[in-house]
Amino acid sequence: MSSRTLDGKSAIVTGGASGIGGAITKLFVARGARVVVVDLQEEAGEALARELGDAVVFQRGDVSDRNVADTAVASAVERFGSLDVLVNNASVSRQKPFEEQTDDDWNLAMDTGLYATRNFMLAALPELKKTGNACVINFGSGAGLNGQPNQASYAATKEAIRGLSRVAANEWAEFNIRVNVVCPMALTAGVVQWAQARPEQYAQSAAAVPLGRFGDPDRDVAPIVAFLASDDARYMTGQTVMADGGAVKLR
Numbered sequence: 325m326s327s328r329t330l331d332g333k334s335a336i337v338t339g340g341a342s343g344i345g346g347a348i349t350k351l352f353v354a355r356g357a358r359v360v361v362v363d364l365q366e367e368a369g370e371a372l373a374r375e376l377g378d379a380v381v382f383q384r385g386d387v388s389d390r391n392v393a394d395t396a397v398a399s400a401v402e403r404f405g406s407l408d409v410l411v412n413n414a415s416v417s418r419q420k421p422f423e424e425q426t427d428d429d430w431n432l433a434m435d436t437g438l439y440a441t442r443n444f445m446l447a448a449l450p451e452l453k454k455t456g457n458a459c460v461i462n463f464g465s466g467a468g469l470n471g472q473p474n475q476a477s478y479a480a481t482k483e484a485i486r487g488l489s490r491v492a493a494n495e496w497a498e499f500n501i502r503v504n505v506v507c508p509m510a511l512t513a514g515v516v517q518w519a520q521a522r523p524e525q526y527a528q529s530a531a532a533v534p535l536g537r538f539g540d541p542d543r544d545v546a547p548i549v550a551f552l553a554s555d556d557a558r559y560m561t562g563q564t565v566m567a568d569g570g571a572v573k574l575r
């Protein structure tokens with residue numbers, strides 16, 4: 325079986341400079357795709373672009389800014405000739421009890437989560453339609469599915485993304501644009517920070533993973549995203565796929 329399952333595909337990966345997004349960028353390129361990486365971290369983004377060469381264009385930008393979505397789509401088309409895959413991975417939030425979360429906390433979660441996902445999907449739609457075989461991969465979270473304490477704004481934005489994804493899967497099926505959601509669980513820098521801030525919650529979450537560990541972004545999560553982006557997943561749309569070692573079992 326060829327490992328170049330993404331040969332010829334052009335992708336945008338938001339938050340693609342580090343963490344799970346960085347792992348996705350690297351694996352997409354290894355499997356033959358070319359990627360526009362949109363991220364706030366200039367140094368990490370430039371380093372990745374140097375490492376991966378012509379297959380990567382780095383665009384520094386904040387996903388909450390609608391213009392950034394338009395520019396990313398324009399760069400994918402200009403540099404790679406089309407846009408086949410959109411991965412809405414970037415998202416940030418602050419963790420506090422619901423009653424302590426301010427408007428600013430809610431705006432951060434919604435702007436970088438739900439609204440960024442919506443804006444990138446809308447900006448990408450005309451190009452995705454043109455390919456006749458495209459897909460969107462959005463990011464949810466077990467925190468939303470489980471109602472994780474201290475995650476009110478984050479859980480709300482992530483569950484809204486799942487709802488939006490199901491609607492778009494139905495509406496965009498006629499253009500053969502598949503829309504799926506991945507809920508990962510992986511030991512990234514952000515999770516390490518959370519684990520240090522809330523060791524009890526972390527220990528509880530790790531103990532609840534049937535496969536006994538938090539995932540590795542490169543080996544456990546990125547391959548699931550690459551599968552969804554490939555034609556091997558051509559008959560899957562509107563799904564939430566748990567990349568979490570079996571922690572949540574959807575029915």
Ligand SMILES: NC(=O)c1ccc[n+]([C@@H]2O[C@H](COP(=O)([O-])OP(=O)(O)OC[C@H]3O[C@@H](n4cnc5c(N)ncnc54)[C@H](O)[C@@H]3O)[C@@H](O)[C@H]2O)c1
Nearest residue numbers: 339342343344363364386387414415463465509510512514
């Ligand atoms: N890591 C996990 O276990 C876990 C669990 C559930 C869901 N998720 C979801 O998976 C996705 C990736 O998670 P992660 O742990 O790799 O996150 P992370 O915080 O480690 O990395 C996110 C990347 O996005 C970039 N970024 C942050 N804000 C941005 C902005 N406003 N504009 C552009 N880029 C921005 C960061 O610079 C970073 O490169 C997120 O949607 C997250 O909610 C992760």
